[in-house]
Amino acid sequence: MAGMAGVAARRRPGGRPEAMPTAGGGLSPEIRILDGGEPRLLTDFGRIDPRSLDSYRAHGGYTALERAIRHLSPEAVIGEMEAAGLRGRGGAGFPTAQKWRAVRATESDRKIVVANLMGADPTSLGDRALAEGNPHLIVEGVQIAAFAVGASEAIIAVRRDWQTAVERLRLAVDQTASAHLSGYLVLGTDVSIQLSVEEGSGAYVAGEETAMLAALGGDRGMPWIRPPYPTTRGLWGVPTVVQNAETLAHVAWILAHSPEAFASAGTATGHGTKLVTLLGKVAQPGVVEVALGTPLLDLLPLAGGGTGTVKALFVGGPGGGAIEAAALDTPYDYDALGGVGAHIGSGSVLVTDEATCMVDTARFFLDFSAREACGKAVPCRIGTRRLVETLDRILAATPRPGDFDLLRDLSRKMADTALCHLEVLAPRPMLTTLQRFPDEYRAHAERGVCLAGACRVEPVQPLVAPISNVEPTSPAAG
Numbered sequence: 001m002a003g004m005a006g007v008a009a010r011r012r013p014g015g016r017p018e019a020m021p022t023a024g025g026g027l028s029p030e031i032r033i034l035d036g037g038e039p040r041l042l043t044d045f046g047r048i049d050p051r052s053l054d055s056y057r058a059h060g061g062y063t064a065l066e067r068a069i070r071h072l073s074p075e076a077v078i079g080e081m082e083a084a085g086l087r088g089r090g091g092a093g094f095p096t097a098q099k100w101r102a103v104r105a106t107e108s109d110r111k112i113v114v115a116n117l118m119g120a121d122p123t124s125l126g127d128r129a130l131a132e133g134n135p136h137l138i139v140e141g142v143q144i145a146a147f148a149v150g151a152s153e154a155i156i157a158v159r160r161d162w163q164t165a166v167e168r169l170r171l172a173v174d175q176t177a178s179a180h181l182s183g184y185l186v187l188g189t190d191v192s193i194q195l196s197v198e199e200g201s202g203a204y205v206a207g208e209e210t211a212m213l214a215a216l217g218g219d220r221g222m223p224w225i226r227p228p229y230p231t232t233r234g235l236w237g238v239p240t241v242v243q244n245a246e247t248l249a250h251v252a253w254i255l256a257h258s259p260e261a262f263a264s265a266g267t268a269t270g271h272g273t274k275l276v277t278l279l280g281k282v283a284q285p286g287v288v289e290v291a292l293g294t295p296l297l298d299l300l301p302l303a304g305g306g307t308g309t310v311k312a313l314f315v316g317g318p319g320g321g322a323i324e325a326a327a328l329d330t331p332y333d334y335d336a337l338g339g340v341g342a343h344i345g346s347g348s349v350l351v352t353d354e355a356t357c358m359v360d361t362a363r364f365f366l367d368f369s370a371r372e373a374c375g376k377a378v379p380c381r382i383g384t385r386r387l388v389e390t391l392d393r394i395l396a397a398t399p400r401p402g403d404f405d406l407l408r409d410l411s412r413k414m415a416d417t418a419l420c421h422l423e424v425l426a427p428r429p430m431l432t433t434l435q436r437f438p439d440e441y442r443a444h445a446e447r448g449v450c451l452a453g454a455c456r457v458e459p460v461q462p463l464v465a466p467i468s469n470v471e472p473t474s475p476a477a478g
């Protein structure tokens, strides 16, 4: 089927394979939707044509918006988000109802909702999959958010290089305007919500909310110091709700189903489901939706299992942490992951095996953060680069005395002076691997040996001083 190369057939709970999307409705080849888990947002993938409003409506689309606008007050909509216990899926896990209340309570003639689809982390495909496979679900969530906070404008900000997502979201927005589902007098009521789609650069920091708002406002895409928070002074100085695309899709799902149905999956502090991108040393990389609280170990079969003996999972993308195989009973949940130096972050889980060097993988992530740092904060710009250089010395078996102390001290200082969370989180892959795989660091530094056999290490230079302090530290404290 043309354009369907990357879409795996999904099986419904009854075991019946789903029909594939109609022509033109497939996903980009790099996006594969995996079987299993607990599909909610992904339920209609393969059943609806993402380019068709009629198809979305035939599967219950826009009943949630209609319910909100015709039958609920804005406060009641916020109340449903609170009852559901919805927390942001863009990284920080902030309670959605709390954010909406703050914007609703702020006196202003003008308020704005911005959907964040900057998809800054290249290891995560969840938001892009949603935008390509079910764009109206995001659009519906955006409209509900706008209604709830009293915003008459909403912008869907999308990475420019996600052209299929951009096209489908634009089409969806145009379709809603033609059907009086957006624009002036939505559904014949006195509610007006003007929707637009804006394209942005694909830099990592461009997904940070204040950097994204600065770029949308015509400034350089760099974070600003908070306060002011976007909820009081956001885009063009106007109270702004910034919400991740997946969060907004859950908003529509909650109003269509119920807060109780949403909270029926998950943990005490993390309700609902989450899109997870499984990649690395797995048989079948892809995107799957799981209940929050699912043990990490249970994620692996969803990707066809590891291709070797699993050594560790890097959970949360460039700012995430490495969780060793012995700790894979850790629940995939905001609090539990935070307790082991990782986080949900962008929703990516990178699987490694015995042939993966932990030092080199930590360097990979750190180098990514160093390259993507916007440069506004000197400790971040210089600090991330110094950390990479230090790792390079360790990898090349040419460490300087005190290099291991330097890694930890510099990470701590960077966290203390950070302007945005990129800097706080960037050292985490390094700190967690240093804590959990000290032998790999030691072997590289002292003997020029890669215990995973993965790195081509240049001949060892004489060790200038004994390496000490490779004992564990708390990554959470980093």
Ligand SMILES: Cc1cc2nc3c(=O)[nH]c(=O)nc-3n(C[C@H](O)[C@H](O)[C@H](O)COP(=O)(O)O)c2cc1C
Pocket (backbone or CB within 6 Å): 087, 088, 089, 090, 091, 092, 093, 094, 116, 117, 118, 119, 120, 121, 204, 205, 206, 207, 208, 209, 210, 242, 243, 244, 245, 247, 248, 420, 421, 422
């Ligand atoms: C470096 C960095 C990159 C980020 N990238 C994204 C992103 O691509 N998408 C996103 O929704 N949030 C991203 N965030 C988080 C946003 O700043 C913000 O917290 C989020 O969009 C709020 O939405 P939520 O409450 O629905 O999670 C990033 C944060 C940082 C520090």
Ligand code: SF4
Pocket (backbone or CB within 6 Å): 205, 222, 223, 372, 373, 374, 375, 376, 377, 378, 380, 381, 418, 419, 420, 421, 422, 423
């Ligand atoms: S902490 Fe880093 S990425 Fe964030 S604003 Fe400063 S330089 Fe830019």
